[in-house]
Amino acid sequence: MKTTYRTKQQDELMAYLQQHPGAHHTAAQIKEYFARQDKNIGTATIYRQLERFVEDGKVRKYLLETGDSACYEYVGGQEGCTAHFHLKCEKCGRLIHMNCEELKRLETHLLEDHGFEWTIGKTVFYGVCDKCRK
Amino acid sequence: MKTTYRTKQQDELMAYLQQHPGAHHTAAQIKEYFARQDKNIGTATIYRQLERFVEDGKVRKYLLETGDSACYEYVGGQEGCTAHFHLKCEKCGRLIHMNCEELKRLETHLLEDHGFEWTIGKTVFYGVCDKCRK
DNA sequence: TTGCGTGCAAAGGTTTTGCATGGCA
């Protein structure tokens, strides 16, 4: 799905996500937020826009708790985020950006030994971060 | 939830899962399989038993980012079988199960050098598989 | 016999889809 026209809802959704970097939101939470501002945005619109943002690499989608609704988080659209790796803490929700030789090694290994061309930008490592383990 | 009685459905479900190691199944697929054998097992029963198997560590549950239904996979109760990884091909949709020293190395690295306790079962590597790259 | 597990159906919740309308270009 590609955007042809730029709309007010689009801008407001993106603005909201950008203003809360590092936070993750469900579609319902986003709808509620705008409702509190007396701005109604249809649920379908929220899902459709989020899907586009994800395609563009500006937003990342997570499924944290099994069965719960999906979470969305602004990660910016720059190459910066496609070249490094993301760890998501399942306890505090923090998204950790990591640039590490070990992971680059893995990328090479997957490609050369398994023929798998890894899309780093879409992959999220789930786990528990150092702070939450203490 | 704990099992008190041992039932036929329980045994048949576990037998089916064990007979397909390395394969992933949705609840619907499992139901369909038994239907083809003219054995009816209620959807609720399937979910309830799967939940128990997961609690026991015999089966692993995982979700893909697509928000599809949950997948279940027999991993046995032993340590050796819990340490494998999932690669998802974005083109053909195939889920690849990989057991590889390199990935185990990464697990150790993340823990020891970054303090990150990786939940392998929840992580899926996205990319393009060897067959689709040709 | 006791009470847990099962199957059915209905409920609950999230996400998608169809369609008429409104708004961007």
Next chain:
DNA sequence: TGCCATGCAAAACCTTTGCACGCAA
């Protein structure tokens, strides 16, 4: 003006829950 995006409602899905019945121990 021509389409696309929106909003609403309904549909489509997946999963859970309530309840009466059957079966294991």
